[in-house]
Amino acid sequence: xxxxxxxxxxxxxxxxxxxxxxxxxxxxxxxxxxxxxxxxxxxxxxxxxxxxxxxxxxxxxxxxxxxxxxxxxxxxxxxxxxxxxxxxxxxxxxxxxxxxxxxxxxxxxxxxxxxxxxxxxxxxxxxxxxxxxxxxxxxxxxxxxxxxxxxxxxxxxxxxxxxxxxxxxxxxxxxxxxxxxxxxxxxxxxxxxxxxxxxxxxxxxxxxxxxxxxxxxxxxxxxxxxxxxxxxxxxxxxxxxxxxxxxxxxxxxxxxxxxxxxxxxxx
Amino acid sequence: xxxxxxxxxxxxxxxxxxxxxxxxxxxxxxxxxxxxxxxxxxxxxxxxxxxxxxxxxxxxxxxxxxxxxxxxxxxxxxxxxxxxxxxxxxxxxxxxxxxxxxxxxxxxxxxxxxxxxxxxxxxxxxxxxxxxxxxxxxxxxxxxxxxxxxxxxxxxxxxxxxxxxxxxxxxxxxxxxxxxxxxxxxxxxxxxxxxxxxxxxxxxxxxxxxxxxxxxxxxxxxxxxxxxxxxxxxxxxxxxxxxxxxxxxxxxxxxxxxxxxxxxxxxxxxxxxxxxxxxxxxxxxxxxxxxxxxxxxxxxxxxxxxxxxxxxxxxxxxxxxxxxxxxxxxxxxxxxxxxxxxxxxxxxxxxxxxxxx
Numbered sequence: 001x002x003x004x005x006x007x008x009x010x011x012x013x014x015x016x017x018x019x020x021x022x023x024x025x026x027x028x029x030x031x032x033x034x035x036x037x038x039x040x041x042x043x044x045x046x047x048x049x050x051x052x053x054x055x056x057x058x059x060x061x062x063x064x065x066x067x068x069x070x071x072x073x074x075x076x077x078x079x080x081x082x083x084x085x086x087x088x089x090x091x092x093x094x095x096x097x098x099x100x101x102x103x104x105x106x107x108x109x110x111x112x113x114x115x116x117x118x119x120x121x122x123x124x125x126x127x128x129x130x131x132x133x134x135x136x137x138x139x140x141x142x143x144x145x146x147x148x149x150x151x152x153x154x155x156x157x158x159x160x161x162x163x164x165x166x167x168x169x170x171x172x173x174x175x176x177x178x179x180x181x182x183x184x185x186x187x188x189x190x191x192x193x194x195x196x197x198x199x200x201x202x203x204x205x206x207x208x209x210x211x212x213x214x215x216x217x218x219x220x221x222x223x224x225x226x227x228x229x230x231x232x233x234x235x236x237x238x239x240x241x242x243x244x245x246x247x248x249x250x251x252x253x254x255x256x257x258x259x260x261x262x263x264x265x266x267x
Numbered sequence: 268x269x270x271x272x273x274x275x276x277x278x279x280x281x282x283x284x285x286x287x288x289x290x291x292x293x294x295x296x297x298x299x300x301x302x303x304x305x306x307x308x309x310x311x312x313x314x315x316x317x318x319x320x321x322x323x324x325x326x327x328x329x330x331x332x333x334x335x336x337x338x339x340x341x342x343x344x345x346x347x348x349x350x351x352x353x354x355x356x357x358x359x360x361x362x363x364x365x366x367x368x369x370x371x372x373x374x375x376x377x378x379x380x381x382x383x384x385x386x387x388x389x390x391x392x393x394x395x396x397x398x399x400x401x402x403x404x405x406x407x408x409x410x411x412x413x414x415x416x417x418x419x420x421x422x423x424x425x426x427x428x429x430x431x432x433x434x435x436x437x438x439x440x441x442x443x444x445x446x447x448x449x450x451x452x453x454x455x456x457x458x459x460x461x462x463x464x465x466x467x468x469x470x471x472x473x474x475x476x477x478x479x480x481x482x483x484x485x486x487x488x489x490x491x492x493x494x495x496x497x498x499x500x501x502x503x504x505x506x507x508x509x510x511x512x513x514x515x516x517x518x519x520x521x522x523x524x525x526x527x528x529x530x531x532x533x534x535x536x537x538x539x540x541x542x543x544x545x546x547x548x549x550x551x552x553x554x555x556x557x558x559x560x561x562x563x564x565x566x567x568x569x570x571x572x573x574x575x576x577x578x579x580x581x582x583x584x585x586x587x588x589x590x591x592x593x594x595x596x597x598x599x600x601x602x603x604x605x606x607x608x609x610x611x612x613x614x615x616x617x618x619x620x621x622x623x624x
Contacts (some may be wrong), residue, residue, distance in 0.1 A: 003392040048325050092385075092571035144383040144573045146439075147565050 031061040041083060043099060046137050046151050049088060050162065051098040055081020069112035071123075078103045094140040094148075104131035108179075124168040127181040153254050157188040162220070174227040183218040186211040191204050193237065218242050298342040322569050323352065326382075328542060329566045336377065336561065336590055337501035343611065347371055355359075361570075365389060376591070378469075378533060379563045383573040394557075398530035399553045401602045402466045403612050409619075419444045422451045425462070428623045431455030435466040435479060436437055438471030438535040445475040452482040453518045460523040460622030462615065472595045473562065474543025478541045481515040488512045488624040489547040493562070496521070507582060512542055525618035526551045528596055533557035540594050541583060550621065551596040553614045560591035 037057040042050045061075040079102040088096060110125030132152040143148035164181035189208045220242040227235045233254040240247040249262035327348050337344065351367050361384075368382045372390030381390045407413050410432065413423035421434040433451055455461055492507040526543055528536075528551055537556045543549035561577025568574055579589050598621070602613050 047565070047567040088571055089500075139567075141383075141571070141573050143385070143571075144565070144575070147383070147573050183395065 027065045029061075029063040031059070031063075034061045034064040035258075035260075037079060037081075037260070039079070039081065039083060039100070040130075041098065041135070042084075043135050043153055045153050046098070046135055048098075049085040051083035051085050051100075053081055053083035055083070055100065056077055058097075062186040069121075071110050073106070073110075074110040075106040076104070092141060093138075093142060094142060096137070096141075097137070099136045099138075101134045102132070104129065108164060110164065119170040121168050123168070125164045125166065127160075127162040128162045129160060129162070129181075130157050155189070157186060159185065159187040161185045172197075174225065176226075177222075179222040179224070181220050182213065183211075183216050183220070184213050186216045186218075188216070218244070275302075298491065309409060313587055316535070319355050319357065319364050322364060322572075323355045325569050326371075326574065329574055330371075330380075330576060331501075331589065332499060333496050333564050333566065333578050333588045334375075334380070334501075334580050335496045335504070335580050338373075339590060341555070342374060349507075362386060365572075366464075377559065377561070377577055379559050379561050379575060380481075381575045383575070384446065385621040392451075394419060395531050395533075398557075399554070399601065400467070400531065401529040401600075401605055401614060402531075403575070403602065403610055405610060406612050406615060408610065409612065409615060416447045416451060417444050420447055420451060421437055422455065424455075424458070425619055428619060429457075429459040430619060430622050431458040431461040432464065433461060435468055435536075435539075437468055438473070438479075439537070440475065440477040442475065442478065445478045448479045449482060449517045452520050456520060458522065460525065461520065462525045462527060462618045462622065464527040464615070465530040465532050465536045465539060466527050467531045467615075468533075468536040469531055469537050470559070473535045473538050476535045476539040476542070477512070480512060480539060482517050483543075484512045484514055485521070485547055486514055490542045491584065493577050493579050494582075495562075495579045504580065510542075512545060520599040521548065522562050524549050525622055527553045527614050528556050528594070529544065529614075530557050530593070534559045535593055537589060538581075541581070541589070544583070544594075550598065552598040552618050552621070553596050553600055555593040555595050555599070558589060558591045560588050560590040 001007075006128065035057055036054050038050045038052070039055050040050055057077070057079045059075065059077040061073070063230040064072040065070075079100060081100055083098045083100055085096055085098075105128075107128040108125060110123035112121050116122070119173075121249075132154070133156070134152065137151045139148070139150070149177045160183050162181035162183050165179045166180075169176045187208055187210055220240065221239045222238060224236070224238045226237075229235055233252070236251040236253070238247075238249050245264060245266045246265040247262065249260065252259045283570060287470045310583075327344075331344055351371055354363065354367055365382065365384050365386045366389075368384075369389035372382060376394065378391050378394035381388055381392070399596070407423075409425060410423035411426040413421070413432075415421045419436055419438075419440050421436070423432045424430070425432055430452075433448075433455070433601065438445070489509045489511050491510050493510055494507045495506045497503050497505040524543075525538055528540060531552075533538065533556065537558075537560060538558060540551060541560075560575070560579075560581040562579040563575045564578035566574045566576060577590070580590070583589065598617060599615055600614050602611070606613050
């Protein structure tokens with residue numbers, strides 16, 4: 001199974017950031033970023049085509065930094081849209097498009113456990129990161145009378161609890177963070193080919209399982225780098241990878257406008 | 268006039284300054300950076316649909332990844348790949364590619380394995396021509412009443428008997444066509460027995476086959492088990508799932524039933540026969556069925572051609588699958604050439620004598 005997902009540009013129409021910071025008091029940030037995302041997807045479990053399109057997306061995040069050196073992070077993100085194939089001869093299909101849906105929620109709590117220096121700290125915490133992804137291809141190929149229908153592919157994780165580790169290094173104009181968490185107690189549904197085919201009587205049902213840490217075997221590592229470029233602009237780059245996925249994302253922000261570029265590949 | 272122009276020029280210059288103020292070094296660098304990222308990303312999703320090697324590899328991988336009967340066959344799919352790869356290069360025409368695919372699929376002798384292209388349908392298309400048909404063209408002389416319900420269903424009453432006859436020509440088509448089966452069984456409910464003729468029925472939707480079976484089921488029964496290819500290895504399959512026949516609120520027919528089969532009884536029709544094996548009042552008469560138990564999966568090749576692949580295995584209560592072997596009838600019988608020339612349907616006649624005891 002190979003899935004390549006390319007986010008070219010995310011143009012953010014609205015960005016609300018609210019920060020309060022006072023000495024010895026907790027600090028919070030709220031970020032709301034609805035936008036239009038140019039998305040290119042190729043999921044080899046579905047077919048060999050690349051589907052592209054502009055789809056709406058939203059990211060909503062809250063960061064709460066407690067004065068007593070713990071912090072809490074919540075992030076909700078979602079995409080939903082209709083994509084069309086590239087380079088396909090229209091004479092072969094009456095219609096062919098893909099509906100893509102992605103929702104993820106991330107809850108992280110960290111507590112400072114060790115301080116190497118004033119700007120270099122180690123945190124321990126816990127992560128809860130459910131997600132839901134569905135690719136649905138609807139098509140009607142005119143070469144074969146029965147080649148009309150849909151294919152569905154999804155990955156879902158309803159429940160997980162993961163012990164987490166975070167290391168932060170702050171400099172004057174930039175921050176560097178390493179996050180790592182290992183998935184425990186997963187209640188999830190991975191796709192197998194039962195769920196993607198357009199066969200008659202092939203149930204597109206969800207079969208959830210409790211996965212032991214060994215079965216799920218998912219170690220997530222994130223590297224994040226933030227740099228302030230000017231008074232109003234900043235660059236934020238993250239590299240996230242685990243046993244099944246690698247994701248890269250760069251976010252260049254100038255006041256309330258931001259550009260995203262991202263790639264993710266699933267093995 | 269000159270004096271009045273100065274402020275306008277000044278304003279225009281100022282506007283220009285504002286308009287191009289974003290073209291500072293950092294923003295230009297930013298734009299260049301985004302452009303470079305965009306250019307790199309394009310390589311990631313560039314398709315090569317016109318590349319025959321790419322299409323060939325995709326074809327081979329789709330069969331390798333999804334075909335469910337590799338373990339039943341003495342076939343070296345890797346070797347077939349390397350043998351045929353030699354024929355493929357950047358200049359290979361679509362017709363050569365198509366013929367190569369047809370040749371590769373013919374190695375399987377599985378009528379569910381086909382390629383659908385702009386050149387037509389290929390791969391195992393002569394599968395049925397290797398068998399005797401065991402069916403005659405005109406059987407209406409056997410009936411007192413014979414009528415077509417729709418393009419899929421025909422029914423009649425056997426002359427001088429109290430036996431009904433249903434012919435199901437195909438299981439291909441909309442559900443509504445097969446919902447008429449209930450009305451047909453209702454018309455035949457007072458008969459002593461029914462003959463269901465599925466000779467020449469090459470299949471269609473299993474759900475339609477199930478629909479046609481519902482009138483003969485009075486309690487939930489497990490008929491057999493099936494599973495799908497599920498993984499890279501040829502032995503990777505999902506768990507076995509029970510295929511159950513469920514009771515419905517339709518007219519229930521409990522008298523004896525004979526199913527007529529031949530080698531052209533294939534795919535969903537064979538599932539219909541396999542379902543009947545779980546019911547006590549069914550007898551199969553005729554030739555062995557075609558031997559296609561796999562549920563076909565449709566896959567698209569990069570150039571838009573469709574590939575149909577057997578994707579499941581089936582396990583009868585005795586532990587066997589009927590893929591390649593077919594379902595052996597309870598009463599094996601063939602129509603000789605002489606009988607056929609004289610318009611005698613020996614298989615139908617045997618079913619009549621069996622039910623009209």
